[in-house]
Amino acid sequence: MNRKYLKFDIDLDFVLIAVTTSLKDYRVCYLINKCLNFNFVRTEDLAVDIYQGATPAHFSLFVYKWEASDTDFYFIGNKGPDGYLISEMKKADYFLLIRNYIDENDLDNIVSALNRIPEIVAAVKIDPKKIKSRENLLF
Numbered sequence: 442m443n444r445k446y447l448k449f450d451i452d453l454d455f456v457l458i459a460v461t462t463s464l465k466d467y468r469v470c471y472l473i474n475k476c477l478n479f480n481f482v483r484t485e486d487l488a489v490d491i492y493q494g495a496t497p498a499h500f501s502l503f504v505y506k507w508e509a510s511d512t513d514f515y516f517i518g519n520k521g522p523d524g525y526l527i528s529e530m531k532k533a534d535y536f537l538l539i540r541n542y543i544d545e546n547d548l549d550n551i552v553s554a555l556n557r558i559p560e561i562v563a564a565v566k567i568d569p570k571k572i573k574s575r576e577n578l579l580f
Contacts, residue, residue, distance in 0.1 A: 455540045456548060457569050457578070459519075459533035460555065461562040466501045466518050469535060472558050473516070477551065481505045481516055489577050491524055498523035513540040517578075526577050530567075537564075538578060 462469055470481040481503040488497035501518035515538040519526045527533070537555075539548070548566070555564035569575050 455538050455569065455578070456543060457567045457572075458537040458539070458552060458555070458564055459530060459567050460535040460537060460564050461532060462534055462560055463562075464560050466503070466516070466535065469561070470503050470516055472560060473555070476558055477554055479505045479507075479514065481514070487517060487526075487580060489526060489580075491526075491528075491577065496523075498526075500526050510543070511541050512543050514538070515540070527572055527574050529573055536567075536578070 460469065464472075467483065470483075473479055474481055482505065484502050484504050486499040487502040488499055491498045498521050500521045503516040505514040505516075506512075507514065515536075517526065517536045517538060519530065519533050519535055525531055527536070537551075539551075552564055552566055555561055569578065572578075
């Protein structure tokens with residue numbers, strides 16, 4: 442009897458920026474909106490099944506759609522009342538997830554602009570393939 446094995450590989454077609462700051466999520470989004478001319482809008486919290494069989498954990502979620510290039514920006518809280526979205530990155534307070542195409546120069550400009558905001562301690566581009574709990578970022 443022949444056996445066939447199915448190999449499942451998650452398509453990680455997004456860019457991830459980790460943001461460290463002591464500010465509340467709405468205040469950070471206000472500063473990003475002001476600095477980058479974005480328009481982040483709060484949406485319903487992101488519900489993620491972190492622990493199997495337990496109730497989903499909720500994390501704050503802000504959305505902005507860049508009309509010029511159909512790029513979607515998601516500002517997600519890493520810390521919630523039930524734990525961390527990405528548990529191996531406990532020092533990151535928030536994540537800026539960018540879906541669809543973004544030019545490398547635009548990405549560099551966004552990261553440098555985030556680092557110029559005095560209230561943000563650090564903004565660093567992260568490779569999603571190196572994160573163990575990357576499935577939590579698929580929504």
